Amino acid sequence: MKVTIIGTGYVGLVNGACFAEKGHHVICADINQNKIDQLNDGQIPIYEPGLAELVHANRQAGRLNFSSDVEAAVQASDIIYIAVGTPMSPTGEADLTYVDGVAETIGKSLNGYKVVVNKSTVPVGTGKRVESIIRQHLGGREASFDVVSNPEFLREGTAIKDCMNMERAVIGAESKQAMQLIRELHEPFNTIIVETNIETAEMIKYASNAFLAMKISFINDISNICERVGANVVDLSYGLGLDSRIGNKFLDAGIGFGGSCFPKDTEALISISKNVGYEFKLIESVITTNKNQPIHFVQKIDTIVGSVAGKKIAVLGLAFKPETDDMRSAPSIPIIRELISRGAEVHAYDPVAIEQAKLVIGTDVVYSDDLLQTVDGCDACVILTEWPQVVKMDLDEVKKRLKQPILIDGRNIFDLAEMEKRQFVYASIGRPDINAYASQIG
Ligand SMILES: NC(=O)C1=CN([C@@H]2O[C@H](COP(=O)(O)OP(=O)(O)OC[C@H]3O[C@@H](n4cnc5c(N)ncnc54)[C@H](O)[C@@H]3O)[C@@H](O)[C@H]2O)C=CC1
């Protein structure tokens, strides 16, 4: 089948590569000329494991092309995906400027029956909005089309795996013809298809992200209680998750959820609820807990180190999760800002996200992609992202290089007994501190 995907970001590029891998003919279109030039030069503008290989293989096979001529790309295919950003507006709701812009372009370019599929995460009612914008821009031409909602559930860092082995495809459509076409498009993925109306499909996406965010804030709240009562949240999560009704995933306590979606989509869901006169208090609490978690972590660092003012603090990991260079709403941002405002000198390590981090955090931080160099001569080491390089770091060498053997772990990577044996001052999330008395000497 011939598919055009408008918006060549994390979602558009990954879907383009995966559709092509399954045998479809795909054009990825974007108004960002620089991005398209890079892709046509064989460079991948984002860091996502396995993406470069998949893109190159499918370009060579002639199934994947890139273009900045969005109108021509619309005309060349029967199925048009919208995969542009829907960032948070200052008032919390999803900003639909880019989606509206694409709908306008589609309206101006339609040249025959097309199925327009919304893959971006959009509030309920956007399907109808897109349809109306397309109609307004047909300029009197005869062109038939249907709008479909097909939300995305991939995660950054494992995007290719998630897309190639998708657990479900949610398809919201009013037209039987359009439903059938998008069903066929997904046939090679051999997945469960959820057929529903557009409004339900749009809501499934927000409900999914809000539920996952709720699990994280729940376990973070529990971890804060564990710290006060001497319980261990890692053991607790294990015990809790063995109940198959609860499940063991998304119960890792930490420094709060970040990324381009949970923070914005929980806010957007609050706006959707308010617009229909409903106060979604549960999700409001999820957001509050998440905003407090990084600050709670800085307070912990301050206590263990004995005030960070004038101290050199090594921060390991900047990206909001491993295997991505995405810094959008990364918890490292409020944590580092708070450390600096309390007078700390921050030295930060990340294997891939430094360039992105500089754009949001700025130049008040000493950046390095060399982990051991980062910890050299620091008063304490703080873990923010569970990169494999951090999980497997040489603890003896880290201890040797630090001024004091203080490790404060926002991701609960290390075993408590092991850290005790290695004589680290070790604090983590929702677990008892190890050798914390030693901080008194700092
Ligand atoms: N990043 C993720 O992991 C996931 C994102 N989503 C949703 O998917 C959507 C896209 O997200 P990302 O891929 O992260 O965004 P992104 O910001 O990485 O990419 C969006 C792309 O759209 C392009 N664009 C904007 N206006 C355009 C126009 N008029 N014509 C052509 N191209 C245009 C931009 O230049 C940019 O390259 C969002 O709604 C997001 O919530 C859903 C699931 C996962």
Ligand SMILES: O=C(O)[C@H]1O[C@H](OP(=O)(O)OP(=O)(O)OC[C@H]2O[C@@H](n3ccc(=O)[nH]c3=O)[C@H](O)[C@@H]2O)[C@H](O)[C@@H](O)[C@@H]1O
């Ligand atoms: O709509 C989206 O954009 C996507 O949002 C998330 O994917 P993503 O943000 O890429 O990453 P996650 O693995 O979900 O992690 C999000 C944040 O939660 C944190 N997290 C995750 C799991 C956990 O147990 N604890 C925890 O603190 C991570 O560290 C990270 O900061 C969802 O998992 C995807 O299904 C969804 O498609």
